Amino acid sequence: MIEETPSSQPQRRFTFAIRVEPRLTETASWYPALLSFMAIVVALLLGAVIIAAAGGDPISSYRHIAKASFGSLGVFSDTMVKAIPLMLTGLACSVAFRMRLWNIGAEGQFYLGAFGASAVILLPILSDKDTPRWILILVMLVAGMLMGALWGFIPGYLKAKFNVNEIISSLMMNYIAIAWNNYWIFAVWTEGGFQMSRMFDKNAWLPRLTDFSKTVPAFRGLTTHFGLVFALVAAVIVWFILYRSRWGYEIRLIGDNPKAAEYAGISITRNVVLVMMLSGALAGLAGMSEITGVVHRFQERISSGYGFTGIIIAWLAKLNPLVVVVVSILFGALLLAGREIQPSGIPKLIQGIILVCLIASDFFLRYQIRIVRQGED
Amino acid sequence: MDPVIILQAGVASGTVLLFATLGEIFAERSGVLNLGLEGMMLIGAMSAFKTAVVTGNPWWGIVVAVVFTGLISQIHAAIAIHLQADQVVSGLALTFLGTGLSLVLGEGLSKAGTISLLPSFSIPLLSQIPILGRIFFSNQSIMVYLGYVLFPLCWYYINYTRPGLHLRAVGEFPAAADALGINVYRLRYLYVLVGGMLAGLAGATISLAISPGWFSEMTTSGQGWIAIGLVIFSQWDPMRAAAGSYIFGALRRLILDIQGPLTIFGYRNPFYYNPYYGFFLQMLPYAFTIVVLVIGSREAIRKRMGSPAALGLPFIRGQRGL
Structure with missing residues (x-):
């Protein structure tokens, strides 16, 4: 170390500095996608560290996820089955979040959509045996979407009328929905005391x-259902x-600048009420398609957190409805394969880490890191 | 259905909400909205219980829960304060992360069996007061007594001390606070940390004192979200937060006890004769949270009060005033 005399010019050893400054120019169109991809890579690495720390084997966990979700046509079909409700809940969140309305x-x-669809058969409004199939499915679809929209209407109306924070009210409605469904499952529509209703007639599936394996033999055993068409059309x-x-x-204007929107007479x-209802209807459609496409009866625990995963999907897709479809497939894979991974909380943990990394990475959309020569400006 | 017992147990379970609500009041008063409360409480409950199982000493459980949850809260602080991300999404991310992390680290804990819990005792003299003594001072957990001390202290700290003034300044008008030489960033990190530590304490209070054990996500069952609702209801005031927390605690207990007796006020008790009506009772805390939010919001409009002015907005030094 050289002692500096106070009179001498300070000698800088590092002539370069890292500077964080706001971006003034538009980023390249591929840049946000690259950034999201990097965020996921970082998230998976962090997840690996935590899995290893918790006593698991990260490499075999990840290999298992990839194999158990994309390994063959059969498991890919199952991945799509998981992805269908995610697409719809992802769309539901995207619409609301675009207005910065936090549904x-x-x-x-989702739960109320499942209730609405089931109620058509179980109340009964229509017989699941005698009604023409497409009329029955159409009625169930409308009923599911209506119930979902109703469940979205309540927090939306409270927000519009009393300025009640929709984050908390919509979240509280989740707990109420589960208790509501459980009442009907356990008290009214139970089959022999079990926590499920009777199986619906095949006509209502x-x-x-x-079902088309007679004409296309390759389809044998594939469970992907017509809900996929609902989801794609909805997207x-x-x-x-x-x-x-x-x-x-x-x-979009309200989302970007509510004051400007108000001055423009919007x-x-x-x-708030309409978007909340649209969002609820989409999530309700997810519940309806899960009931009629997968479960075929009304029962407990039909959702493995689809509504919450939808939030992450919406954010990862940058609220773009078409990207939601693609991202949902990835998360469908995670949910499908995650069921068999120990410890059982890992899929939830990975989802959480992905969202954390993703919002942290947004910083680099607005700021750039530049390496500058010291003294240069 | 003894009202005194319901209130006594209500005060105990309200203590959980009290700690969480006080923590969130600190964070929000400094301008940072932390929706990760539910996840942080789960982390606190899991780490407290796990530590108590491993060491056999619940006090270590408290320490680990408070420190660990405080550290976790700094993830949100860094993202919200320095990376200027949307605080709603960041808070949600923290809830997901906290839930997942506590499930992974808490794997197998639900079969851990019994552990030694935090002590409960009666306060001499005070417990002799008729009715009130039985409700507040007899055979309560030490955490409940800590709650009694904490909320008046928080109230005094926020409203009548110099650091409390700085806290409010940072949440209401960070640009002005900055001009006066207050380090906005540092204070916000600090109060998110305080919020995280209190959330950890709330979680530890569940798993080590009020309803001991680890039941994965059911350990908190939405109490973190109810606490965020209570913050709005309380208008960011610790005194009102305490009242709200204890009322909510009593409500939770009432829901359990109302299914017991054959008659209520001389009428047949429908909840006894049809246990399925219990599902509607389960809805009550959540429905009541919404009701409380409506009351709080209407009052805020009437009194022209509201959230801290800078709540949820990132502060960028030198770039713009609020």
């Missing part, structure tokens, strides 16, 4: 790929609403 209640709206419709319609313009309260 955390997709889980409850959504068509599955395996296109939601994309159209958000980016090609006047209503979508209002939604009713925020009306849109």
